[in-house]
Amino acid sequence: MARLTYIVSVSALLSAVWMGMTARVNWEGFAVGFLVSVMVVALVGTRKQATIKPSRLPRQVFSLVSYVIHSFIEITRASFDVARRVISPKMPLKPGIVAIATQDESEDETIAALSAHAITITPGQLAVEFDGAKVMYIHCLDIDSAKTADQEQAARLRKLRLILGKA
Amino acid sequence: MEIRELLGLAALYFGVAFSTIGVIGMVRLPDVYTRLHASGKVSTLGLWGILLGAALLLEGVWPRAVALAVFLVLVQPIASHAIAAAARRSGVPMALNFRDDMPPIEELSGTEQP
Numbered sequence: 133m134a135r136l137t138y139i140v141s142v143s144a145l146l147s148a149v150w151m152g153m154t155a156r157v158n159w160e161g162f163a164v165g166f167l168v169s170v171m172v173v174a175l176v177g178t179r180k181q182a183t184i185k186p187s188r189l190p191r192q193v194f195s196l197v198s199y200v201i202h203s204f205i206e207i208t209r210a211s212f213d214v215a216r217r218v219i220s221p222k223m224p225l226k227p228g229i230v231a232i233a234t235q236d237e238s239e240d241e242t243i244a245a246l247s248a249h250a251i252t253i254t255p256g257q258l259a260v261e262f263d264g265a266k267v268m269y270i271h272c273l274d275i276d277s278a279k280t281a282d283q284e285q286a287a288r289l290r291k292l293r294l295i296l297g298k299a
Numbered sequence: 300m301e302i303r304e305l306l307g308l309a310a311l312y313f314g315v316a317f318s319t320i321g322v323i324g325m326v327r328l329p330d331v332y333t334r335l336h337a338s339g340k341v342s343t344l345g346l347w348g349i350l351l352g353a354a355l356l357l358e359g360v361w362p363r364a365v366a367l368a369v370f371l372v373l374v375q376p377i378a379s380h381a382i383a384a385a386a387r388r389s390g391v392p393m394a395l396n397f398r399d400d401m402p403p404i405e406e407l408s409g410t411e412q413p
Contacts, residue, residue, distance in 0.1 A: 152366030155359060207372065211317065211344035214336050218324035227333055228398030252376035253343075258335055259376075260383045261401060269401040271332045271383060 138184045142177060143169035184297055195294040202291075207253050214256060217273060228275040229260060232268050232282065235289055241265050242296065247288050254284075307355030314348025317341055329394035331386045339379040346371055 147165030151157050184192065217224055232251075234244050244265040252259050256273035263269075272278050324337025347368055354364040393399070 149366065152362045152369070155362040157362050203372070207340070207343060210340045214324065214340050215317065215320045218320060218327060218337055218341070223327065225328075225333065225395055226397050227393060227395050229393075229401045230398060231400035248380065249373075249376050252379055253340070253372065256336060258332065258339070258383055259380050260332070260387050271335075273333060273336050275398050 137186045137189060139170060139173050139177065141184055141189065142173050146173070188297060192295055192297055195291060199291050199295060203250065203253060206250075210254060210256065214273065217256075224274070226272075226274045226276065228272060230270050230272055230275060230278040230281065232270055232278070232285055234266055234268060235282075235285055236265065243289065243292050244268070246292050247285065250288050250292075251285075257281075303355055307352045309352075310348050310355060311352030314345045314350075314352060317345035317348060321345055331391050332383055332393060333395075335379045335383055339375055343371060343375050 143166050146169040147162050150165030150169070151161045154161060234247065236243050244262065248259040248262070248268055251257050251268065251270060256277055258271045259268055260271050261269040270278065270281070318341075321337050321341035324341060325334050328334045328337055350364040350368050354361040387401070
């Protein structure tokens with residue numbers, strides 16, 4: 133049952149991508165994308181990265197949507213922040229490389245990669261290097277912005293675990 | 300002039316303005332790492348503006364614009380990270396350095412040199 137839910141939900145996501153790529157937003161486009169996706173996912177899909185259960189699917193989708201909206205706001209804020217620093221005549225910079233723990237005991241590489249992605253799109257921070265899946269080294273435009281980085285990382289970890297069904 | 304056309308033009312000008320700021324940042328900022336902030340983030344929002352403008356001004360473009368916007372935000376951090384990691388591994392120094400927690404690259408796990 134979990135396998136079937138996995139195949140259907142991943143195929144739905146992939147057929148949405150297909151509709152976007154081919155610019156055919158109708159039932160025909162969805163059906164073609166869905167059929168091919170089901171075949172491909174059933175053959176090569178592995179459930180290592182994400183666990184999808186029917187009972188938890190609505191919560192997973194909800195947290196994914198809220199995560200996407202949150203990321204959108206963060207990207208907008210990041211862009212305005214960097215733009216303000218670049219334009220101002222004095223250029224208020226205080227750059228440096230800060231170490232941040234992934235805080236994930238299982239040392240899951242998917243979660244490490246996703247949180248690095250989230251960090252890179254937050255204001256003035258950029259993931260430079262990893263120590264396994266334990267520590268991330270982050271370049272900050274303003275190292276004072278990294279003071280709350282640990283709490284932010286904890287919140288991010290909770291959200292990502294909810295989305296991937298590992299909570 | 301229609302309201303849709305006005306909104307499209309506004310989004311287009313916003314995108315072009317932001318891309319220009321990204322280029323100014325590339326010129327003004329001191330080193331590779333800080334320049335990546337300007338080129339990456341600012342140009343993401345700039346390209347979103349241009350894509351939104353295209354979706355509003357042209358017919359039948361919006362599905363591709365949405366797909367491109369999503370693709371951009373998924374891929375852009377990876378490109379920034381790849382350039383930053385490559386610069387760090389080949390020992391490019393930071394022009395302004397207030398703090399550096401990172402040990403030499405040989406001491407990190409999972410970064411074995413060939």
